[in-house]
Amino acid sequence: MPQHHAPLPLVSSSGPVLHRSTTHATLPLATPYHSCRQSAEPHSRMLAVASRTRDKSATTILSLAMPFLLTTATATSTTSPRPLFPSSPRRQNPTTPHLRPPPPARRLPGFPAAAPGAPFLPRPPRRGMASLAATAAVAAAAEVTHLTQRDAAEIDEQLMGPLGFSVDQLMELAGLSVAAAVAEVYKLSEHTRVLIICGPGNNGGDGLVAARHLYHFGYRPSVCYPKRTPKPLYSGLVTQLESLSIPFIPAEDLPDDLSREFDIIVDAMFGFSFHGTPRPPFDDLIQRLISLSVIGNSVKKPAIVSVDIPSGWHVEEGDVDGGIKPDMLVSLTAPKLCAKKFTGPHHFLGGRFVPPPILNKYGLKLPPYHGTSMCVRIGKAPSVDISSLRENYISPELLESQVMPDPFDQFLRWFDEAVTAGLREPNAMALTTVNKEGKPSSRMVLLKGVDKQSFVWYTNYGSRKARDLSENPNAALLFYWNEMNRQVRVEGSVEKVPEEESEKYFHSRPRGSQLGAIVSKQSTVIAGREVLQQAYKELEHKYSDGSLIPKPEYWGGYRLTPTLFEFWQGQQSRLHDRLQYSQREVDDNIAKCIKLAEDALQQHGDSTSLIQNRSEAHHCHPIAIDDISSSIHRVSKGIADCITLAESTLRRINPREPEDFDYDFDKFIGNLETPKPCPVRGFQLDDYDDYLLDPLDEDVDVTMGIEFPDNIKIEDADDIQKERRKLINAKRAKRRHRAIETNQQGSGNLYNSSMGDLRTIINASQDARNIIIARQ
Numbered sequence: 001m002p003q004h005h006a007p008l009p010l011v012s013s014s015g016p017v018l019h020r021s022t023t024h025a026t027l028p029l030a031t032p033y034h035s036c037r038q039s040a041e042p043h044s045r046m047l048a049v050a051s052r053t054r055d056k057s058a059t060t061i062l063s064l065a066m067p068f069l070l071t072t073a074t075a076t077s078t079t080s081p082r083p084l085f086p087s088s089p090r091r092q093n094p095t096t097p098h099l100r101p102p103p104p105a106r107r108l109p110g111f112p113a114a115a116p117g118a119p120f121l122p123r124p125p126r127r128g129m130a131s132l133a134a135t136a137a138v139a140a141a142a143e144v145t146h147l148t149q150r151d152a153a154e155i156d157e158q159l160m161g162p163l164g165f166s167v168d169q170l171m172e173l174a175g176l177s178v179a180a181a182v183a184e185v186y187k188l189s190e191h192t193r194v195l196i197i198c199g200p201g202n203n204g205g206d207g208l209v210a211a212r213h214l215y216h217f218g219y220r221p222s223v224c225y226p227k228r229t230p231k232p233l234y235s236g237l238v239t240q241l242e243s244l245s246i247p248f249i250p251a252e253d254l255p256d257d258l259s260r261e262f263d264i265i266v267d268a269m270f271g272f273s274f275h276g277t278p279r280p281p282f283d284d285l286i287q288r289l290i291s292l293s294v295i296g297n298s299v300k301k302p303a304i305v306s307v308d309i310p311s312g313w314h315v316e317e318g319d320v321d322g323g324i325k326p327d328m329l330v331s332l333t334a335p336k337l338c339a340k341k342f343t344g345p346h347h348f349l350g351g352r353f354v355p356p357p358i359l360n361k362y363g364l365k366l367p368p369y370h371g372t373s374m375c376v377r378i379g380k381a382p383s384v385d386i387s388s389l390r391e392n393y394i395s396p397e398l399l400e401s402q403v404m405p406d407p408f409d410q411f412l413r414w415f416d417e418a419v420t421a422g423l424r425e426p427n428a429m430a431l432t433t434v435n436k437e438g439k440p441s442s443r444m445v446l447l448k449g450v451d452k453q454s455f456v457w458y459t460n461y462g463s464r465k466a467r468d469l470s471e472n473p474n475a476a477l478l479f480y481w482n483e484m485n486r487q488v489r490v491e492g493s494v495e496k497v498p499e500e501e502s503e504k505y506f507h508s509r510p511r512g513s514q515l516g517a518i519v520s521k522q523s524t525v526i527a528g529r530e531v532l533q534q535a536y537k538e539l540e541h542k543y544s545d546g547s548l549i550p551k552p553e554y555w556g557g558y559r560l561t562p563t564l565f566e567f568w569q570g571q572q573s574r575l576h577d578r579l580q581y582s583q584r585e586v587d588d589n590i591a592k593c594i595k596l597a598e599d600a601l602q603q604h605g606d607s608t609s610l611i612q613n614r615s616e617a618h619h620c621h622p623i624a625i626d627d628i629s630s631s632i633h634r635v636s637k638g639i640a641d642c643i644t645l646a647e648s649t650l651r652r653i654n655p656r657e658p659e660d661f662d663y664d665f666d667k668f669i670g671n672l673e674t675p676k677p678c679p680v681r682g683f684q685l686d687d688y689d690d691y692l693l694d695p696l697d698e699d700v701d702v703t704m705g706i707e708f709p710d711n712i713k714i715e716d717a718d719d720i721q722k723e724r725r726k727l728i729n730a731k732r733a734k735r736r737h738r739a740i741e742t743n744q745q746g747s748g749n750l751y752n753s754s755m756g757d758l759r760t761i762i763n764a765s766q767d768a769r770n771i772i773i774a775r776q
């Protein structure tokens with residue numbers, strides 16, 4: 001990597017040094033890259049790791065490996081909580097959470113106030129690679145408290161005493177946490193059969209509850225519950241499981257080879273009240289789990305999940321006697337001392353019910369739960385082989401015959417399903433822009449509107465994406481709905497939305513977001529976060545009277561009009577469904593089709609006005625009639641060509657159209673193929689009229705064959721000639737009138753029968769642009 005300047009020190013022996021710059025213009029570039037606030041997080045995590053280790057070699061490696069210059073720029077402000085559709089749930093995602101004071105803690109008698117800050121730790125991402133790194137950072141930053149056996153029992157008493165909980169409640173939440181943790185690590189696609197071994201106490205009760213939840217999550221649980229407790233709470237839990245037809249297997253009937261029958265074994269035998277050595281039948285059951293832990297690597301063994309304590313372990317000292325080696329431990333309320341000895345890959349915390357009085361009284365430091373999750377990973381995450389990270393997606397098939405003809409309808413259908421499934425921010429999309437040098441850049445923005453033509457979002461017109469778009473209007477959007485194994489790609493060209501539209505949307509946003517948009521001069525380098533906070537405070541004060549906050553001129557919307565859609569549905573064994581809607585392939589034909597239809601209409605118009613003009617010129621000579629005839633012939637030919645092309649094109653691009661379209665299409669083609677009445681044929685003059693109509697033939701006996709009405713006085717040849725001309729003109733006028741009528745009527749017929757059809761061709765062709773579906 002070229003170094004234009006000596007690399008700036010990222011870390012020193014006394015800790016990290018961060019360089020901030022006040023303006024972009026004066027920024028000395030150590031490398032062609034900038035790390036702005038958006039990307040600062042992983043970087044600072046690395047810095048934290050290095051500073052903790054205080055290891056000189058580590059810092060050297062880091063500064064060599066990451067010669068990035070850290071500057072602080074304003075972040076995107078497009079995360080206002082306006083719903084995309086009325087049906088979408090309103091997200092509470094304030095843009096300036098740091099400005100909100102935490103709510104005051106409620107005091108309970110006998111408990112000191114909650115330690116400030118404890119419940120407000122930053123939330124780690126949910127899972128995946130980012131979450132692995134984040135969890136490691138959280139775990140390192142805040143050490144997790146481990147409870148003694150006595151404290152665990154005491155907390156139990158307090159929860160169910162002065163803090164007002166019942167045992168059923170706690171057990172329900174504990175069992176749900178266990179099921180949630182199992183589901184988070186052991187995907188249904190590979191682990192379905194679960195054996196839950198339940199002990200006689202509350203730990204066993206947690207197991208019964210977990211079995212029920214696992215059943216509802218789609219697993220196939222079986223329960224071994226050899227020492228049933230005859231209390232209503234337990235018999236109720238058993239009845240619930242029986243009503244789900246979950247098998248109860250007596251200990252002695254368990255298969256010899258558990259590894260063949262089960263993918264997961266949940267150990268819910270003993271929790272924090274265990275003491276001494278296990279008595280029958282649990283001694284044998286524990287022994288069976290121990291022997292499972294030591295079977296050879298080549299044999300696929302079931303994952304062992306211990307609830308709260310690995311059964312048989314000393315609650316404080318841990319595995320002192322060669323006990324179970326669980327793959328997963330789900331500590332409840334808080335880990336007990338024995339959990340320090342847990343060496344398996346997955347340590348989770350469950351029991352999301354610990355109130356601040358308990359946290360404070362016992363000085364508990366626990367990782368915060370994310371979102372609505374009932375469990376959170378604690379401790380060091382297992383190192384993962386990135387290349388082996390893969391999901392085996394199980395989804396319904398996405399078939400050509402099932403997708404909507406219009407990709408916008410298909411998008412809206414999937415979007416609604418994502419909203420219904422409760423996905424967090426289904427309108428979050430990666431926007432990729434490319435600048436004039438061809439350099440791409442991506443970032444997440446929120447979709448704020450979609451209609452049958454375009455996708456709309458709002459941003460700062462001074463941002464990098466805006467700059468890119470001003471240089472190159474082509475952009476791509478990517479929606480990824482992980483939980484549904486779905487992805488939608490949209491590509492097209494982008495333009496700004498009209499100012500009034502941006503104005504309207506700006507004022508519909510929460511006032512905090514409006515202020516944020518003013519404060520955030522995106523993609524410009526600033527001195528630090530406090531600059532933003534200070535500016536925000538000043539504006540908040542300025543508009544504290546509730547007056548209208550003017551939309552800054554540098555803020556507004558963009559609209560992407562797609563030329564391509566791709567819908568991706570993940571499937572098992574990488575046999576994914578990927579359907580692409582594009583218009584490029586048939587654009588030429590469609591354009592030709594529309595041109596032919598338009599030409600035909602134009603010629604039809606010409607022929608109509610030709611008839612009209614000839615009529616108006618008081619001249620109805622057969623040559624003119626021929627003109628009209630050939631003009632109309634051209635119209636028919638235009639229509640015929642149009643039909644041929646329209647038919648082949650539409651048939652080709654619509655092989656899978658629904659029945660009603662086929663019906664309309666056939667009717668429409670049929671109509672066009674029906675011969676049209678030709679309005680000028682048969683306009684023949686009889687001989688006499690031919691003769692009569694030749695006004696220039698002076699040799700003709702002007703009186704011949706003419707019967708003059710009685711009231712007309714014939715004095716001489718001139719009079720006769722005059723009267724003859726009048727009569728001829730009258731006859732001409734009558735014939736002309738008839739000719740015009742015939743032509744107009746015929747033309748009208750043609751018009752009525754073909755105009756609509758031609759328009760249909762145009763419309764169908766234009767619609768057809770969007771309905772080309774190809775499997776990739």
Ligand SMILES: NC(=O)C1=CN([C@@H]2O[C@H](COP(=O)(O)OP(=O)(O)OC[C@H]3O[C@@H](n4cnc5c(N)ncnc54)[C@H](O)[C@@H]3O)[C@@H](O)[C@H]2O)[C@@H](O)CC1
Pocket residue numbers: 152153155156159170171174199200201202203204205206269270271272273274275276277278279282307308309332333351
């Ligand atoms: N906040 C809490 O304290 C919560 C506790 N919960 C669960 O409750 C557990 C504690 O429950 P319990 O106090 O009922 O106790 P345990 O479930 O740990 O076990 C007690 C039972 O095991 C028997 N036992 C003890 N030592 C034995 C031995 N050596 N051989 C054979 N049997 C033995 C006892 O006679 C008693 O029947 C926790 O570990 C946790 O799983 C959760 O349900 C909810 C919240």
Ligand SMILES: [K+]
Pocket residue numbers: 203267268269270271306307308309310311
């Ligand atoms: K246990």
